[in-house]
Amino acid sequence: MTFSDLPPPLLEALSARGYAAPTPVQLAVLDPAARDRDLLVSAQTGSGKTVAFGLAMADQLIEAGQLAAARAPLGLIIAPTRELALQVSRELSWLYERAGARVASCVGGMDPSRERRALAAGAHLVVGTPGRLRDHLERGALDLSHLRVAVLDEADEMLDMGFRDDLEEILDAAPPARRTLLFSATIPKPIAALARTYQRDALRLSTVGEDRGHGDIAYQALAVSPAEIEHAVINLLRFHEAETAMLFCATRDNVRHLHASLVERGFAAVALSGEHSQSERNQALQALRDRRARVCVATDVAARGIDLPTLSLVVHVELPRDAETLQHRSGRTGRAGKKGIAALIVPYPRRRRVEAMLRGARIAAEWIAPPTPETIGARDRERLLETLTRPVELDEEDREIGRRLLAERSPEEIAAALVRAHRVRLPAPEELLGGEARGAPGERRAAEGAAAGPRPGFEGSRWFRINIGRRHNADPRWLLPLLCRRGHVTRGDIGAIRIGGNESQFEIAAGSSARFVKALARAAADDSDGIEIQPIQEGPRPARSEQRRAGPRPAAGDRKPRPPMRRQRS
Numbered sequence: 001m002t003f004s005d006l007p008p009p010l011l012e013a014l015s016a017r018g019y020a021a022p023t024p025v026q027l028a029v030l031d032p033a034a035r036d037r038d039l040l041v042s043a044q045t046g047s048g049k050t051v052a053f054g055l056a057m058a059d060q061l062i063e064a065g066q067l068a069a070a071r072a073p074l075g076l077i078i079a080p081t082r083e084l085a086l087q088v089s090r091e092l093s094w095l096y097e098r099a100g101a102r103v104a105s106c107v108g109g110m111d112p113s114r115e116r117r118a119l120a121a122g123a124h125l126v127v128g129t130p131g132r133l134r135d136h137l138e139r140g141a142l143d144l145s146h147l148r149v150a151v152l153d154e155a156d157e158m159l160d161m162g163f164r165d166d167l168e169e170i171l172d173a174a175p176p177a178r179r180t181l182l183f184s185a186t187i188p189k190p191i192a193a194l195a196r197t198y199q200r201d202a203l204r205l206s207t208v209g210e211d212r213g214h215g216d217i218a219y220q221a222l223a224v225s226p227a228e229i230e231h232a233v234i235n236l237l238r239f240h241e242a243e244t245a246m247l248f249c250a251t252r253d254n255v256r257h258l259h260a261s262l263v264e265r266g267f268a269a270v271a272l273s274g275e276h277s278q279s280e281r282n283q284a285l286q287a288l289r290d291r292r293a294r295v296c297v298a299t300d301v302a303a304r305g306i307d308l309p310t311l312s313l314v315v316h317v318e319l320p321r322d323a324e325t326l327q328h329r330s331g332r333t334g335r336a337g338k339k340g341i342a343a344l345i346v347p348y349p350r351r352r353r354v355e356a357m358l359r360g361a362r363i364a365a366e367w368i369a370p371p372t373p374e375t376i377g378a379r380d381r382e383r384l385l386e387t388l389t390r391p392v393e394l395d396e397e398d399r400e401i402g403r404r405l406l407a408e409r410s411p412e413e414i415a416a417a418l419v420r421a422h423r424v425r426l427p428a429p430e431e432l433l434g435g436e437a438r439g440a441p442g443e444r445r446a447a448e449g450a451a452a453g454p455r456p457g458f459e460g461s462r463w464f465r466i467n468i469g470r471r472h473n474a475d476p477r478w479l480l481p482l483l484c485r486r487g488h489v490t491r492g493d494i495g496a497i498r499i500g501g502n503e504s505q506f507e508i509a510a511g512s513s514a515r516f517v518k519a520l521a522r523a524a525a526d527d528s529d530g531i532e533i534q535p536i537q538e539g540p541r542p543a544r545s546e547q548r549r550a551g552p553r554p555a556a557g558d559r560k561p562r563p564p565m566r567r568q569r570s
């Protein structure tokens with residue numbers, strides 16, 4: 001099917017853009033059964049939904065091939081964030097440009113007096129965020145009395161963000177006969193209720209299943225120690241060297257931390273979160289668009305609506321809260337037929353939960369080990385050879401310098417210097433302790449703990465307990481790096497690790513235990529991830545037979561462990 005039934009100005013705009021065929025959601029809204037009706041559409045970002053509602057509105061905006069005269073706005077689109085609203089405004093501007101439509105945007109953080117002037121000059125379409133639209137409405141700058149069609153984009157997000165009141169006030173100001181289109185990634189109860197109140201006999205359309213055929217996104221899952229999330233992210237970035245990569249964190253603090261860490265290591269990275277002003281956000285997006293930056297660290301809300309055509313890698317640094325968010329974030333890549341990778345960094349204790357989430361969403365992810373410095377080095381070599389053997393245009397000055405170099409150095413030295421110059425720009429990959437899964441250092445330790453007497457160097461060692469046991473998927477492979485990070489010790493300072501049901505016990509070499517205790521106290525003061533580590537009462541090291549007995553020894557004042565890893569740090 002093609003777009004051929006559309007009014008000529010829209011058809012021309014689409015073909016100028018190279019959009020030959022409608023996406024599933026566009027097909028659904030253009031179906032004769034959907035024409036002129038209120039629609040409740042579940043569609044995701046990346047599905048072409050913006051163009052879909054742009055086309056759906058054509059019946060209300062264009063009469064006999066001409067844009068209807070507008071004394072006041074005819075169409076209104078409400079979106080949850082500034083970025084999304086501005087992006088919608090850009091999409092509708094090119095789509096309706098040949099029809100001669102004026103599109104005004106009204107978004108929080110922008111200059112309101114300029115917006116008032118644009119509204120006063122007359123706009124056919126108004127795109128905005130709920131709070132700002134409500135302000136203009138209350139001050140009399142926005143006249144909705146002639147509105148023919150209202151669109152709520154990402155309605156579920158707007159309700160989640162607490163915009164119900166604003167939305168209701170805005171919709172109440174529009175004529176009851178208007179058409180209302182509600183777009184939402186999910187249709188939970190509050191959305192259904194909003195639809196009942198503000199729509200008339202809405203037709204429900206869902207293309208989510210079809211859109212999921214983001215067949216161009218390859219999902220990968222990487223199980224890592226919670227202490228090594230950041231290193232895994234760095235190695236992923238270095239392995240793929242994506243033109244643009246988006247990293248998702250759960251909180252603005254974690255965005256700030258990871259961004260600082262990446263910049264420190266030499267990555268060209270920007271950050272997007274609620275703590276950034278509008279101009280900072282604009283600068284960050286501009287840097288990504290003109291490739292001064294290649295990595296964007298963001299929270300879910302701040303990244304809404306961002307469309308970067310060169311984005312080929314999405315990393316879920318912190319796990320999405322549900323399958324919808326997983327798909328939303330991942331859908332930033334693999335857009336418009338391009339290929340993309342969505343990688344989930346999975347702390348070992350969360351592996352089962354993630355498997356269940358992927359199963360529920362019917363996503364087949366490949367479980368892979370984080371890239372090692374060796375595999376990254378091999379990829380770097382291939383890329384360097386590829387880059388340096390590509391034909392380049394040289395001018396006479398380049399050749400002249402080349403000749404002078406050749407007079408002083410051998411061709412091999414010159415070529416090596418060129419390679420070096422490229423390599424020094426690449427941030428160094430990280431060694432992952434837990435990555436040595438097959439070396440199984442932890443397993444060896446666990447076995448040793450249950451076998452002979454004290455290991456050399458562990459005479460007089462101290463024992464500690466941690467509230468992570470088999471129930472939390474405890475495994476020496478990830479406990480070891482976690483303990484090193486938490487207690488400022490090295491692998492060599494940790495002796496046996498015994499995994500119990502609800503908790504595990506481990507041994508710290510005598511010479512390092514004071515440092516370990518001190519570092520623990522500091523970590524406990526500023527961490528809220530639910531991990532508790534306590535010394536086990538002083539006394540002789542448990543006898544071998546006791547060690548083998550399943551389960552930890554109870555200690556006075558032992559508290560019931562809270563579930564660990566409520567929040568991972570990135």
Ligand code: AMP
Nearest residue numbers: 019021022023045046047048049050051
């Ligand atoms: P959206 O779901 O609105 O965020 O759109 C995702 C991207 O797909 C945007 O860059 C659109 O311009 C693009 N797009 C929309 N419709 C089509 C189409 N029919 N063919 C190709 N690309 C499209």
